[in-house]
Each structure stands twice: as C-alpha cells, then as structure tokens.
Amino acid sequence: MSGGAPRAGSGPGYAIGRGLATAAPARAAGTSVVLIEDDPVLGQSLMQRLRLEGVAAHWARNAAEGEALLRRHRPTLVVCDIRLPDGSGEALLARLMPELGGVPVVAVTAYGGVEQAVRLMRLGLDDYLTKPFPVQRLLDKLAAYARGAPAAVPEAPGDPALGWQSPPMRALQAALARVAPSDATVLLGGESGAGKGVAARRLHAMDAAGRGAQPFVVVDCPALPAATEAAEALLFGRGAGEAGTPGLVERAGAGTLFLDEVAELGPPLQLRLLRLLEERQFLRPDGQGEALPLRARILAATNADLAARVAAGSFRADLWYRLAVVQLTVPPLRHRAEDVVPLAGHFLRRFAPGGTEFTPEALAALRAHAWPGNVRELRNRVERVALLAGTPRLGPVDLFPERGAEEARAEPPAAEEEPRLEETTPGRAPRSLAEARDSAEREHIRRVLLRCGGRVTEAARALGISRTTLWERMRRLGVPAR
Ligand SMILES: Nc1ncnc2c1ncn2[C@@H]1O[C@H](COP(=O)(O)OP(=O)(O)OP(=O)(O)O)[C@@H](O)[C@H]1O
Numbered sequence: 001m002s003g004g005a006p007r008a009g010s011g012p013g014y015a016i017g018r019g020l021a022t023a024a025p026a027r028a029a030g031t032s033v034v035l036i037e038d039d040p041v042l043g044q045s046l047m048q049r050l051r052l053e054g055v056a057a058h059w060a061r062n063a064a065e066g067e068a069l070l071r072r073h074r075p076t077l078v079v080c081d082i083r084l085p086d087g088s089g090e091a092l093l094a095r096l097m098p099e100l101g102g103v104p105v106v107a108v109t110a111y112g113g114v115e116q117a118v119r120l121m122r123l124g125l126d127d128y129l130t131k132p133f134p135v136q137r138l139l140d141k142l143a144a145y146a147r148g149a150p151a152a153v154p155e156a157p158g159d160p161a162l163g164w165q166s167p168p169m170r171a172l173q174a175a176l177a178r179v180a181p182s183d184a185t186v187l188l189g190g191e192s193g194a195g196k197g198v199a200a201r202r203l204h205a206m207d208a209a210g211r212g213a214q215p216f217v218v219v220d221c222p223a224l225p226a227a228t229e230a231a232e233a234l235l236f237g238r239g240a241g242e243a244g245t246p247g248l249v250e251r252a253g254a255g256t257l258f259l260d261e262v263a264e265l266g267p268p269l270q271l272r273l274l275r276l277l278e279e280r281q282f283l284r285p286d287g288q289g290e291a292l293p294l295r296a297r298i299l300a301a302t303n304a305d306l307a308a309r310v311a312a313g314s315f316r317a318d319l320w321y322r323l324a325v326v327q328l329t330v331p332p333l334r335h336r337a338e339d340v341v342p343l344a345g346h347f348l349r350r351f352a353p354g355g356t357e358f359t360p361e362a363l364a365a366l367r368a369h370a371w372p373g374n375v376r377e378l379r380n381r382v383e384r385v386a387l388l389a390g391t392p393r394l395g396p397v398d399l400f401p402e403r404g405a406e407e408a409r410a411e412p413p414a415a416e417e418e419p420r421l422e423e424t425t426p427g428r429a430p431r432s433l434a435e436a437r438d439s440a441e442r443e444h445i446r447r448v449l450l451r452c453g454g455r456v457t458e459a460a461r462a463l464g465i466s467r468t469t470l471w472e473r474m475r476r477l478g479v480p481a482r
Pocket of ligand 1: 162163164190191192193194195196197198199260301302303343375376379
C-alpha cells in the first residue's frame with residue numbers, strides 16, 4: 001500500500017509508513033511524504049518530526065531508492081534533495097515528474113543550488129527549500145498542499161468484491177470473516193504486492209461496529225528508525241501521562257495495529273513486541289507512569305518465509321508463535337486469473353481519462369502475464385500506460401513495452417507454453433504447479449532482463465517490483481545476472 005485517503009469503513013487512524021489517517025491531531029497528520037535525502041542527520045530529524053506529526057513518511061537515501069519508493073507510493077508531497085550520492089536529484093525529478101500525476105514536489109537545495117531549483121520549477125517543480133530550514137516550514141507547506149491537493153488515490157477499492165472474485169480470494173474472504181469478531185492476532189503471508197495490506201484493512205473494516213470504527217495504525221517495520229531508542233519512542237511514546245507523547249501502540253486505541261513487513265524488525269524490537277503481546281500492557285520507554293493496557297488487535301504481514309528466518313536464528317520463535325495465532329496467505333495474482341481483468345479495469349477507470357479502453361489483445365495479454373509483482377505490478381503498468389500512452393485504445397505493446405511489438409502481440413505466455421511441452425513429452429512425469437509457476441516466472445524474468453540489456457533496475461521497474469525483490473527472485477530461480 002502506499003499513502004492515500006482514508007477508506008470508507010476503515011475507521012480513523014494515524015499512520016507510519018504505508019498507513020492512512022484521519023482524525024489526526026496535527027495539521028499535517030494524515031498526509032504522506034516521500035523524502036529523498038542523503039544527509040543522515042537532516043533525514044533522521046525530518047523523519048522523526050514528520051512521524052511525530054502523524055505523517056506517513058518514507059525515506060530514501062539516494063536517487064535509486066527514491067525512484068523505487070515513488071513507484072510504490074503515491075504521497076501527498078515529495079521532498080527531494082537535488083544533490084544525491086548516485087546521481088543528481090535534478091535528473092531524477094526531471095525523469096519522474098511527468099509520471100507523478102500532479103503530486104507536488106519540493107526540492108531541498110544548498111544555497112548554491114537555487115538556480116538549479118529554478119530550472120526545475122520550469123519542469124513542474126512546485127517549490128524549494130534552501131538548507132538549513134526550520135522543519136516547521138516543511139510542515140506548513142505539507143499542510144498547505146494537503147488542503148489544496150486533489151483527493152488522494154484510495155488504497156483499496158470502494159467495492160469490496162473488486163479483485164476478490166476468484167475462488168482463492170473468496171476463500172480468504174471467508175476466513176477473514178470468521179476471524180474478524182475475535183481478538184486473535186493474525187499473520188498475513190504472501191508475495192510482495194499481492195494485497196496483504198489491503199487484506200489487513202479489510203479485516204479491520206469487517207468489524208464495522210467495533211474495531212472497524214477505531215483507528216487503523218500501520219507500522220512500516222523496515223522504515224522504523226535504526227536506533228532502538230528512537231524506534232521505541234515512536235512505538236511506545238515518551239514521557240509520562242497526558243504531558244507525554246503517545247506512541248503508535250497507544251494511538252491504535254481499541255482499533256488495529258498493523259505491523260507491516262514484520263520480519264524486518266531487529267532483535268531488540270522483536271523482544272519489546274514479544275513482551276507487549278505476552279503482557280498485553282506496556283510502559284512508555286522512560287519507565288515513568290503507569291503501565292498502559294494494549295487494547296488494539298495486532299495484525300502482521302510479511303512476504304518473508306518466517307519459518308526459515310526462525311530456523312536461521314534471525315527471528316524469535318516465541319514471537320512467531322504469538323504472531324501466527326491465525327495464519328492466512330494472500331494468493332499471488334497468477335493464481336487468481338479471474339481477478340486480473342476486473343482489477344485492470346478498475347485501475348484504468350481510476351488513472352485514465354474516460355473512454356480509454358483495452359483492446360481484446362491487451363486483455364488477452366493481461367490474462368496471460370505471470371505477474372511476478374502481483375497487484376502492485378498490474379496497478380503500476382496500468383497507471384504508467386494511462387499517463388503515457390496518449391491513445392484511447394490500449395494494446396499489449398502499451399502495457400508491456402519491454403517485450404517489443406511482435407512479441408507482445410503474439411507472445412504465447414510462458415505459463416501456458418510449459419504445460420503444452422509437458423503434454424507432448426512422453427515418459428516425463430508431470431511437474432507440480434509450483435515448478436510450472438517457477439519455470440514461467442524464470443522465463444519471464446529472463447526475457448525482461450534480456451530486453452533491458454541486463455539492467456536490473458530497469459527490469460525491476462518494467463516488472464513492477466523492487467530491485468531487492470527482483471534480486472531475491474533471480475537468486476531463488478537461478479536466473480543469472482548478466
Ligand atoms: N483488491 C484490490 N483492489 C485494488 N487495489 C489493490 C487490491 N489489492 C491490492 N491492491 C493494490 O496493490 C498494491 C499492493 O497492495 P498491498 O500493499 O496491500 O500489497 P502487499 O502484499 O502488502 O505488498 P508488500 O508485501 O510489498 O507490502 C497497492 O497499491 C494496493 O492498493
């Protein structure tokens with residue numbers, strides 16, 4: 001998920017990371033920011049302040065990370081230093097601005113970089129800040145953009161059935177409905193981009209009269225500050241009583257605390273979380289004041305293999321048991337063929353001007369694709385084509401430009417090629433579904449890498465997944481880097 005507006009039925013909330021928020025106390029609360037800044041001191045202090053204000057803030061320390069974040073998140077505001085270690089922020093912004101669909105961008109510049117910022121403003125940059133600047137100035141700008149900004153793109157569909165019509169998603173829906181009235185901790189597994197965040201919000205919203213009317217608070221675990229003390233302050237608050245600052249656990253109230261990408265928590269925070277789950281109460285880190293009760297329900301999500309992490313000793317087994325009281329998996333999109341076209345239609349309506357449609361060949365290509373990046377990849381492809389295509393009838397080449405015209409028109413999908421090969425290979429035992437899927441995925445990744453001249457960043461972008469995810473897949477599937 002990425003920053004966006006509150007959804008009907010999801011209740012008020014504060015958010016860190018990918019969360020959504022309403023009913024937040026500060027003017028900037030409920031907004032989201034992607035900060036691209038390599039200065040660790042400035043970055044850290046901006047992040048802390050933004051988070052304390054209830055802003056869902058994401059921090060990239062260089063241009064490549066910034067680009068990856070902006071492909072995943074659609075924030076209220078982008079704040080970008082124009083001198084970055086791996087290339088100029090100017091080049092990055094010049095490249096990305098046309099794709100940002102009107103998301104305001106503020107550049108951060110040293111004194112000598114003002115001319116550069118002015119150049120960028122001609123390209124569509126909205127504003128700039130000259131270092132050093134008081135954080136309050138940034139917050140004021142953020143609040144102003146939030147007031148004037150068009151309604152943010154909602155994270156999940158208004159129609160609860162959308163993208164959940166296939167048999168595996170109906171089964172998941174039924175399982176969520178069974179656990180919704182309980183307080184049980186739920187661990188959602190599944191590949192990146194499959195919709196674990198959406199499933200968590202759906203579970204929260206199902207109990208409309210109870211938790212669903214309370215806050216839904218997201219903790220983006222990999223984005224927590226590296227320093228344990230700062231992370232604890234964010235989670236558990238600071239100071240005693242009303243004069244202190246509540247942390248996210250308190251802000252979740254009697255709603256839901258959603259720990260996204262929980263496998264990325266470091267050992268000290270794993271221990272704090274274990275204690276929280278066992279004792280169902282906590283102290284603010286300064287140790288002053290009364291122990292406060294944990295009233296929120298805990299949901300967690302991960303695309304990592306937690307059992308393997310436990311076996312490798314990097315994740316506590318006791319915490320795993322506590323989190324996985326109920327364990328559910330969001331199936332990858334390639335196992336949900338019925339959901340692809342409705343979702344594509346939904347994203348097209350949302351991102352493209354009225355009247356834009358897919359050709360029958362495009363629909364066939366959508367159905368045939370293996371979707372290694374899952375719903376996120378589908379959304380990114382449709383959003384990109386809606387912004388760039390400039391034609392009301394979208395064909396396969398528009399959706400899959402990396403394949404080239406011939407291939408996109410006629411490509412027999414790898415996933416379908418393989419079984420045919422098996423059927424005609426006498427004496428060979430049929431492969432399992434998992435093997436066939438891996439083979440389709442391996443082939444697709446290999447082809448895209450080939451098209452992109454072996455450039456992993458470019459291939460990851462075309463596939464709609466992060467570079468890290470692509471490297472992981474390549475390692476797992478044995479696709480060589482060139
Ligand atoms: N049913 C759906 N309808 C509309 N959008 C969806 C649906 N499912 C997923 N999405 C969109 O797909 C993207 C990925 O979803 P989400 O963030 O929930 O996935 P995830 O499994 O949590 O990914 P990650 O593991 O990378 O955090 C988001 O932009 C989300 O809004």
